[in-house]
Amino acid sequence: MTANISRRGFLKTAAAAGAVLYVGATADGAAAAGSSDAMLNPFVKIDSDGNVIAIIKHFEKGQGPATGLSTLIAEELGVTMEQIGYEFAPSDPQVYNNLLFGPFQGTGGSTAMANSWMQYRTAGANAREMLIKAAAQDWGLDNADLDIQDGMVTGGGKSAPLGDFVAAAAEIAPSETPRLRDQSEWKIIGKESTRRLDSAIKVNGQAQFGMDLHLPNQMVVMIKRTPQRGGVVAGFDDSAAKDVKGFIMALPLPTKHGVAVYAENTWAAMQARAAVEVDWDMSAAETRSSQEIRDEIMAALDAAPVYNVNKADTNAVALAVDEAAQVLEKTFYFPLLAHAPMEPMNCTIEQTADGDIVLHDGAQMPTGPHLAYQQIFGLPAEKIHINTMLAGGSFGRRATPDADYQVEAGLAFVMTDRSRPVKLVWDREDDIRGGYYRPATGHKVRIGLDADGKITGWEHQVAGQSIMKGTAFEAMAVKDGIDHSTVEGLADNPYVIPNMAVGLTDTEKATSVLWWRSVGHTHTAYVMEVMMDMAAKAAGRDPVEFRLAYLEGGNKDAQRKAGVLKLAAEKGNWGNPAAGNVQGIAVHKSFGSFVAEVVEVSGTPDDGIQIEKVTAAVDCGIAVNPDVIRAQTEGAIGYGIGHAMRDQITLDGGEVEQYNFPDYEPLRISDIKAIETHIVASAEAPTGIGEPGTPPSAPALANAIAQLDVRVAELPMSENGVSFA
The missing domain is CATH 3.30.365.10 (Aldehyde oxidase/xanthine dehydrogenase, molybdopterin binding domain)
Known part of the structure; x- marks a missing residue:
């Protein structure tokens, strides 16, 4: 699962970064190139004051790569977490590609740490050695006599801030074999005290998400989309929209998949869009109901x-x-x-004075819109820039194969005279009904x-x-x-x-379908673990012992899976629930990681089930940031359980029936009283953690409820015999 970049490959990307120094976009969207800062390699930038900036190639939607990848650089370079900041990398798949995706820059599949583990450590180690060489030359000392600790170059009776040597270090070629710090030297990796770099700005309001961006003189555009997949615009009437204060214009998208409604602000765009009447051509549209779709799937299972x-x-x-x-x-x-991420889809697009196109977006897969914009605007790649911003969740939604919402924004912008930036905004109803x-x-x-x-x-x-x-x-x-x-x-x-x-x-697909947090594992884990539970009961065996019997003699994966199963059972007090409670257990491997969970519940399916506690055991290799691992595990458990409890999208004549959180209800904090996460100490290379907590959560809950004589095989549970307190 973990990709190790070759040293030759690292040197190629380092050379590319050195030739450019720094390319990205400033806060106002203007292209920025060149600075007095030194790019020691594509992932480490240091200014003359010694401020270290980690260049993060994976976007931050809450899962922690800004902290995790900065941790690797800080550890190898020799600075504290208080001495390092981060910036998101520009869109450049030749330098910042996901090593597990090929020549494609993107975040997903819980690959951020897995593909960057050696790459970012090597970057930090190379920066350290370049600075040490510069200091050694200045002081007349041997390289081996020096080290960097807490941002200070020390050795041979001398000490100075690393910023003193940045200019000279930038002239030194990176090593093909930088020495990586031994695990015994680690001060940050794996330490409980290491906290997220982005927590403070998210608490105090300084964090800038895509929805927060407001450029001078911008227009807001909202799309009136077809209510059924496959419908196209035959005509529209915007006469009523002209009475809305702030309405600018309405234009059909070139694809005919909707009508773009432009306004001076979001509220005006909402009101004007509601006033626009669209004549839809539904001759090729989806018309099936959820029951028909279910019947087709069941018929396929019988054949x-x-x-x-x-x-x-x-x-x-x-x-x-x-x-x-x-x-x-x-x-x-x-x-x-x-x-249903908390921040619906949005992005802002503008054209600079020299004709460049800049997209401001919580860009999960920047290569997708970058390629699309080359076609939409007829520009070479170097004339298109993507300013990656923070995103308020994704769960897979921001990474579509067709760059759907970014293409909408590009089409909406290219239809204007490009004198004003255009901000595309989806509302919650757009997200639930048209996503x-x-x-x-x-x-x-x-x-x-x-x-x-x-x-x-x-x-x-x-x-x-x-x-x-x-x-x-x-x-x-x-x-x-x-x-x-x-x-x-x-x-x-x-x-x-x-x-x-x-x-x-x-x-046949009835809607646009997409990966969803943990993708296929969301249903395969449920079926595997419910069936293993049923088999254990039929065999008269304890569910943990039964599972362990089918992991004995297996490969390393089987051994690691058994390890988390045993740990979860131990920490979850398996077999000894509180009086009146029952327990269920499940274990699964996904994205290279292993997670087992014990769910303990009280109540009854008729009167209401209360989830008292979830105990999780996680083996994701070396735990770079334990605090992030626990947070992601808690979130993944809540996400998996919450959707299994109550949620579904249903169709009536091809139209989605749900519209917002009242009828597509997210997990409430009161739904799970406690979650406890235990991390397996491991020497294996790090693997994913954003998704692996989700797959075993729902089957562990189902297996607990089965102890109360209700075996749920069709979701959501609330529609199939189970009520919740």
């Missing part, structure tokens, strides 16, 4: 699968199940889900157990809507017709299960 995912002998597996002493069968259904959704998916499972309760065969069929097919990512993510994101966590699970066959059938 032979199109793809044999793990190339199993399906006849032999079927026979092993049919001849078993016990056969367990269950069918599951997972509805469409919205991402992208987790695909609807179904599973059908048959498990055979022998007389001793051991698994003899496992038949598993999946049917649902492919995320990757038909997108720019299909070539990378689809192999032999199989979209791995649909079956991840199932086809490659670490359990050692005999005679397992996994089949897959794609069904």
Whole structure:
């Protein structure tokens, strides 16, 4: 999971950065190039006063890379967290690409730390050695006699701030083999005392999110979009909108997917958009209901699968199940889900005096809009700049294969005379009713157990809507017709299960579908862990012991999975809930990390379930920032459980029925009384943490509720036999 950049590759990117010094965008959007600051490599900038700036290639939507990547540089360079700041990298996939995505700059898949671990440590170590060489030359000392600690170059009886040597260091070539600090030297990595760099500005209001940006003389644009996927504009009437104070104009998008309504401010844009009447051509629009979509998925589960995912002998597996002493069968259904981040989609676009285009955005995948804008504006890449800002959540929504909202903004801007910046604003209703959704998916499972309760065969069929097919990512993510994101966590699970066959059938998309926090793991973990619980009960075994039996003798992944399972059981006081309470457990590997969770609940499904406590055990390799790991685990648990409890997106005649938080209700803080996270000490390279806490959360809750004789196989739980206090 962790990518190690080659030293040759590092030197190439260092040379690229040195040639440019610094390219980005200033606060007012004007392109900025060159400064008195020294770029010692693409990731480390230091000014003559010794202020260190980490250049962060992954955007910050709350998951912590600004702190995590700065930590790696600070540790290797030899400065404290109080002595380092950060800036987001400019859009340049040749220098700032995600090493796990190829030549593409982007954040996602819990890859920020995994692909940057060695890259950012190397950057910090190289900067340290360049400064030491400069100091050694100035002082007439040997390099080996010097070090940097707390921002001071020291050794040989001398000491000076590292800022004294920045100019000279910038002239020194980076090393091919910088010495990385040994773990015994670490003062920041893995320390509980290390806190987030962005907490203060988010508390005191200094943090600038995309929605906060207001450029002089800007217009606000909102899009009146088709109520059904596939509808296009046939005509519109904006006569009533002209009575709205602040209304400027209304124009159909060149794609005919909506009407852009321009106004002087957001409120006027909302009011004017509501007044615009649109004649929609729905001849090619989606008209199915949620029930019809569900029926199609269930029919696919009843037929032979199109793809044999793990190339199993399906006849032999079927026979092993049919001849078993016990056969367990269950069918599951997972509805469409919205991402619903707290900050809806928005971005601002402007043209500079020299004709450059600048996009201000919480840009999760800057390469996407960068490429799109080259086509929209007919400009070369160097004439387009992306100023990445903070984002108020994403959960996958800001990273679409077609750069949807950024393209909307580009089209809305290119239709104007470009004399005024244009800010695109989505409201909550736009987000819930016209966005992208987790695909609807179904599973059908048959498990055979022998007389001793051991698994003899496992038949598993999946049917649902492919995320990757038909997108720019299909070539990378689809192999032999199989979209791995649909079956991840199932086809490659670490359990050692005999005679397992996994089949897959794609069904037609009813909406725009997209990865959603932990992608396919959101449903594969639920089914795997509920079925393991059912099998344990049928075998008369303790659920933890039963799972451990299928991890024994496995590879390292199985051993690490067993490790978090044991730790969660120990810390969650497994088997000994408080009087009147019941417990459930689940464990899953996703994005290279392993998470087990024990959920303890009180109450009854009829009178209301209260989640008393969730105890999580996490193995994500070396814990760079334990505080961030705990925060992300808590958030991931709440996100997974909250949606499983109450949420779904339903369609009526192709239109989304939900519109806002009253009928798409987010988790409330009172829903979970306590969450406790325990981190496994590990020497493995760091892996992801933004998503892995989500997959086991819902099945752990379901397995707890099953102790009260309600086995939930269709979500949300509140629509399928469970009420919550």
